[in-house]
Amino acid sequence: MVVLLYVAVVVIWGSTWVAIAYQVGDVPIAASVCYRSAAAALLLFGYLLVRRTPLRFGFRQHVQMALIGTLMFSGNYLFLYTAEEKIASGLVALLFSMTLPLNVINSSIFLRKRISPIVLVATLLGIAGAAIMFWDDLVGMRANAESLLGVGMALAGTMCFSLGNMVSVSSQEAGVPVVQSEAFGLLYGALILVPVVLVTGGFRVSLEPSYIISLAYLVIFGSIIGFAFYLTLLGRGGAARAGYITVLFPIVALVWSTLLENYVWTLQALCGGALILLGSAIAITPPDRLRRLTRPVFRSAPHEPARSATAARPPMLDDRPDEESRTAVSR
Numbered sequence: 207m208v209v210l211l212y213v214a215v216v217v218i219w220g221s222t223w224v225a226i227a228y229q230v231g232d233v234p235i236a237a238s239v240c241y242r243s244a245a246a247a248l249l250l251f252g253y254l255l256v257r258r259t260p261l262r263f264g265f266r267q268h269v270q271m272a273l274i275g276t277l278m279f280s281g282n283y284l285f286l287y288t289a290e291e292k293i294a295s296g297l298v299a300l301l302f303s304m305t306l307p308l309n310v311i312n313s314s315i316f317l318r319k320r321i322s323p324i325v326l327v328a329t330l331l332g333i334a335g336a337a338i339m340f341w342d343d344l345v346g347m348r349a350n351a352e353s354l355l356g357v358g359m360a361l362a363g364t365m366c367f368s369l370g371n372m373v374s375v376s377s378q379e380a381g382v383p384v385v386q387s388e389a390f391g392l393l394y395g396a397l398i399l400v401p402v403v404l405v406t407g408g409f410r411v412s413l414e415p416s417y418i419i420s421l422a423y424l425v426i427f428g429s430i431i432g433f434a435f436y437l438t439l440l441g442r443g444g445a446a447r448a449g450y451i452t453v454l455f456p457i458v459a460l461v462w463s464t465l466l467e468n469y470v471w472t473l474q475a476l477c478g479g480a481l482i483l484l485g486s487a488i489a490i491t492p493p494d495r496l497r498r499l500t501r502p503v504f505r506s507a508p509h510e511p512a513r514s515a516t517a518a519r520p521p522m523l524d525d526r527p528d529e530e531s532r533t534a535v536s537r
Contacts, residue, residue: 228420
């Protein structure tokens, strides 16, 4: 089940990078993110009402869901969309992959989760692979005010996403269901963006087919389905392992780029992708199974001290003490 969730989220979110490119343009970024969150919330609440799902929660749960909406559904995308305008999308993907080490560190700080050596090895492999894959974008970045602002925006969005992961894990551990948490989170995220939209250009709308279609795809697949699967994965696999998705989906994004934009895979990109896939395999493999796979095939039998010939042979009739000897001992 965990593997299927991984594959689904990686495929869905890997394709959303293509759709996001059509959202950046005439419509203010804050407005696009607000439309996305509001539409997704409306559809999810409609689904929950049809199913007659309970929607009553306490004040503490609503605070947690508002934090999830602020960090994961509004602040995260607001920063990342802005970064897309200022630096190469490959560099944004590389910086967003820092969710992986941030989730490991934040899980240790906020959730008191022990850092597993296996997860640490997988994290190092994933970051190394992402760095190799997007090395040209990293080296080719010009150090000016615009690019540095883009890097800062991407890192801020990544930190928002990671902290939202921590709140979501805590909320699920407290018993709040994933779908209800997502619905309220999307609603709060949209409401929080309203003043930002009013300040940054207002609620403008584009009627271009590319904008409408990409927005619909992001609402249904990127937000509703993608986040439902990801939040479920957070609760089952932990934030550290779930964070590996942010390293994996740039590979899918490059596959889409190959199909739509004639991207040519280089040896460097293939090596980076191989490291990412290796780290992913380590991250999602259960620890007990991983230990079995890495256990040496041939093991020498445990050393046993040799027994003497006398001890080895069964006692014979002549070895028994005779009646006279027992009488002597008793005296």
